[in-house]
Amino acid sequence: MFENNDPFHLGGRGFSRTGVCKGDESSVRIRNVTNGAVGFWMSLALGLGLCSSLYARVLPDSLVVSKIVVVGNETTREYVILREMSLKVGAPLDSLAVDRDKKQIYSLQLFNKVDLDYTVEGNQATVFVRVSERWYIFPIPILGFKYRDLKKPFYGVALIHQNFRGRNEKIMASAVFGYDGWFNLAYQNPKLTSDDDIFLRSHVGFSHARNQNTSEGEYDQKVSAGRVTVGKRYGLYQMLLGFAGYDQWEVSDPQPGWTVAPSGKDRFVTLGAMFLYDRRDIREYATSGEYVAIAASKYGLGESDVNLFRYGIDVRDYEPLGNDVSICGRIFGSFLSGGISPTYLHEYFGYSDRIRGYYSTVLEGEDILGSSVELRVPILKPRYETVSIPFLPPEFSVWRYGLYAGVFADAGTTWFRTDKVFKNPWYAGYGAGLQFLLPYSLVLRTEYAFNQYGRGQFVFGFGASF
Numbered sequence: 223m224f225e226n227n228d229p230f231h232l233g234g235r236g237f238s239r240t241g242v243c244k245g246d247e248s249s250v251r252i253r254n255v256t257n258g259a260v261g262f263w264m265s266l267a268l269g270l271g272l273c274s275s276l277y278a279r280v281l282p283d284s285l286v287v288s289k290i291v292v293v294g295n296e297t298t299r300e301y302v303i304l305r306e307m308s309l310k311v312g313a314p315l316d317s318l319a320v321d322r323d324k325k326q327i328y329s330l331q332l333f334n335k336v337d338l339d340y341t342v343e344g345n346q347a348t349v350f351v352r353v354s355e356r357w358y359i360f361p362i363p364i365l366g367f368k369y370r371d372l373k374k375p376f377y378g379v380a381l382i383h384q385n386f387r388g389r390n391e392k393i394m395a396s397a398v399f400g401y402d403g404w405f406n407l408a409y410q411n412p413k414l415t416s417d418d419d420i421f422l423r424s425h426v427g428f429s430h431a432r433n434q435n436t437s438e439g440e441y442d443q444k445v446s447a448g449r450v451t452v453g454k455r456y457g458l459y460q461m462l463l464g465f466a467g468y469d470q471w472e473v474s475d476p477q478p479g480w481t482v483a484p485s486g487k488d489r490f491v492t493l494g495a496m497f498l499y500d501r502r503d504i505r506e507y508a509t510s511g512e513y514v515a516i517a518a519s520k521y522g523l524g525e526s527d528v529n530l531f532r533y534g535i536d537v538r539d540y541e542p543l544g545n546d547v548s549i550c551g552r553i554f555g556s557f558l559s560g561g562i563s564p565t566y567l568h569e570y571f572g573y574s575d576r577i578r579g580y581y582s583t584v585l586e587g588e589d590i591l592g593s594s595v596e597l598r599v600p601i602l603k604p605r606y607e608t609v610s611i612p613f614l615p616p617e618f619s620v621w622r623y624g625l626y627a628g629v630f631a632d633a634g635t636t637w638f639r640t641d642k643v644f645k646n647p648w649y650a651g652y653g654a655g656l657q658f659l660l661p662y663s664l665v666l667r668t669e670y671a672f673n674q675y676g677r678g679q680f681v682f683g684f685g686a687s688f
Contacts, residue, residue, distance in 0.1 A: 284345035285315045294353040299388045303327055303351055305413070308458060315340065315347045322503070326458065329505040331663050332356060332385055334620040335606050356662065357617035358385040364398055366684075376400035389413065404429035412455075421453040421461065433480070434573055435565045435586050441480070443566060444472040449492075459501045467492040469521075471566055482527040482562050490528040494519035502540060506663040507626075507686045509548035509598055513538040521560075521567065530560035530567060538688055546600045551593070552688045558588040558639070569636055571649070577632045579651020579673035581681050587636025589643075594688055596630040604659055624659040628669070630687065650674045655681065 287309055292300045307323040309316065320338050328336045335354040340347045364378040378398030386393050392410040408425035426448040433441050449467035456462070468491055476486030496517040502508035515536040522528035534556040542548045556569050565586075571577055572584035575592060604624035611619075633650035637643050655669025669681040 285342065285347050286345060287311050287313055287315050287340075287349055288346035289348045290351065291348060292351045292353070294355065295388075297355055297358065297385060297388045298332055298353070298390070301416070302330070302332075302388070302390045302413075303353065306330065306458065307351075309349060315349070320349075325503045327351065327353070329502070330390060331506070332358075332390060334617070334622060334661065354620045355617060356384070357615060359383040364396060374401040376402065378403070402429060402431050419455040421451075421455060421463070423449075423451040425449055431566075433565060434570050434584065435568065441473060441475065441477075443480075444470075445566075446470045453496075459499055461498045461500075463496045463498065465492075465494050465496075471564070479565055481564050488528055488564060490522040490526040492519060492521050493523070502538075507657070507659055507665050508538075508540045508550070509546065510540050510542045512540070528561070528564070528567075530558060530563055532567070533557050533559075546603055548598045549595070550598060550688070551595045553593045555591045556589065563588050571634055571636060575634070577634050577649050577651050578630065578653055578669060578671035578681050578687075579632065579677075579679065580649050581671065581679055583649070585634075585636045585649065587641075588638050590634065590636045592632070592634030594630065594632045596628050596687060598657070599627045599629075601625045601627055601656075618661075621661040622659070623661065626657040626659070627654065628657050628667070628687070629654045630669070630671075632671075653678075653681075657686070 288311065290304065290307070290309065290311060292303050295303060306326040306329075308319045308326075309323055320340070324336050324338045327333065332355065333353045334356055337352040338349065339352075340349045342348075359382070361379060361381050364376070364380050366376055376398050377400050378396060380394060380396035380398075382392070382394045382396075384392055390412050392408070394406065394408045396404070396406045398404050404427055406425060406427040408423070408427075410423040412421050414420045414422055427446075429445045431443045431445050433443060447467060447469045449465055451463055451465040453461050453463035468489075470487065470489045471481060472487040473480050474486070476484060480486065481488045494517060496515060499512065499514040502511035502513055513536070515534070517532075517534045519532045521530040521532070534554070536552070536554040538550070538552040540548055540550045554575075558567070558569075568586055568588055569590035570584060570586050571580070571590070571592070572582060575590070577583070577585075577592070602623075602625040604622060607621045607623065609619055609621060631650070631652040633648055635646050635648045637646045651671045651673045653669055653671035655667055658666040658668075660666065665685050667681070667683040667685075667687065669683070670678060671681055672678045
């Protein structure tokens with residue numbers, strides 16, 4: 223509901239409703255299990271946190287970083303890499319920081335492979351950062367499935383630069399047809415000048431979006447939207463964002479609830495803010511670390527027909543158990559207040575957020591609450607393969623891949639403000655599957671899930687569940 227593994231995600235609905243980028247993930251769950259699960263997670267986190275703090279160590283006290291050398295960055299500016307490192311010149315050489323910085327740099331998704339090593343002379347250590355760059359600019363065909371539903375394909379083309387000027391800036395223009403086609407222009411800059419840590423993202427888009435509330439049948443919505451987001455990064459893991467946008471939603475056959483305005487056309491300004499804390503080890507498929515997003519959005523100002531507030535929270539924890547096995551949990555919620563709410567500002571399970579066991583079941587409400595827990599066990603630990611194929615550019619010659627088994631449980635519910643929350647039905651599912659880690663940060667999942675009544679279903683998904 224909040225975060226997306228792709229930092230340049232431009233999808234309209236998830237961001238527009240919550241003010242936080244959505245990803246291919248779910249969150250908080252289980253009615254009868256929630257209290258016990260929370261206690262378990264707190265105990266586990268405290269215990270493992272204590273163990274890890276006791277384990278943390280510094281290499282010989284006199285060993286100090288005297289120099290950091292970056293190798294292999296033919297396109298990427300050196301400061302983009304150094305900005306992700308906790309190791310600094312003049313600081314002690316921390317063995318845990320070496321591994322953490324390696325994963326932090328890889329999570330930029332600019333490199334196929336990142337290695338950190340060092341040489342020692344006396345009490346001085348020279349740290350070497352070796353990177354293998356990806357291919358950054360190309361016209362790419364777009365082919366996918368809306369909400370990960372094989373019955374909702376879309377196709378098109380995009381021109382994208384993932385590392386413009388070597389500064390990790392991103393520029394994208396896309397035209398997509400099929401299910402919920404769209405046109406988008408977007409730009410993102412993680413660091414505006416050399417003297418600040420100010421982040422900028424902007425995009426404008428036009429789309430035909432089918433409604434998500436299946437109880438009303440199917441109808442088209444014409445959507446025009448623009449947004450500017452400005453943020454400041456604090457240290458390696460924290461960011462504060464503010465955004466302003468303008469949305470127009472139009473339906474050709476106005477019906478009550480489809481829009482707030484009787485004319486069938488809603489126009490409104492959106493303002494919002496978000497706090498983000500992200501300390502996951504590998505963002506495309508985390509097995510260690512924490513993630514917290516807290517957001518608030520105001521829809522409509524002045525004389526606008528739309529007058530709503532939305533508040534959201536997304537908390538995730540990834541605890542290593544040893545031998546690359548980890549236990550992971552997520553809790554999220556999004557809550558609405560204010561005036562009349564149109565269906566396009568409602569929350570849903572069955573689209574971006576899903577309950578495995580009810581994978582295609584659409585649950586609608588003004589508010590949403592969900593949870594997940596997942597055990598991730600490596601079958602084939604992530605590794606690298608260098609391939610040599612004629613005419614294959616070197617940016618495609620280093621492949622990272624791996625295979626994990628996952629055992630999971632999901633639960634959640636949605637409700638309207640007129641409902642009694644604790645009398646609402648909760649939906650839960652559990653199961654297991656295989657999770658394939660592929661080159662260029664692609665993750666594929668094949669799973670089998672049961673709902674609480676024992677009915678089973680196959681699940682095929684893209685990206686980590688959370």
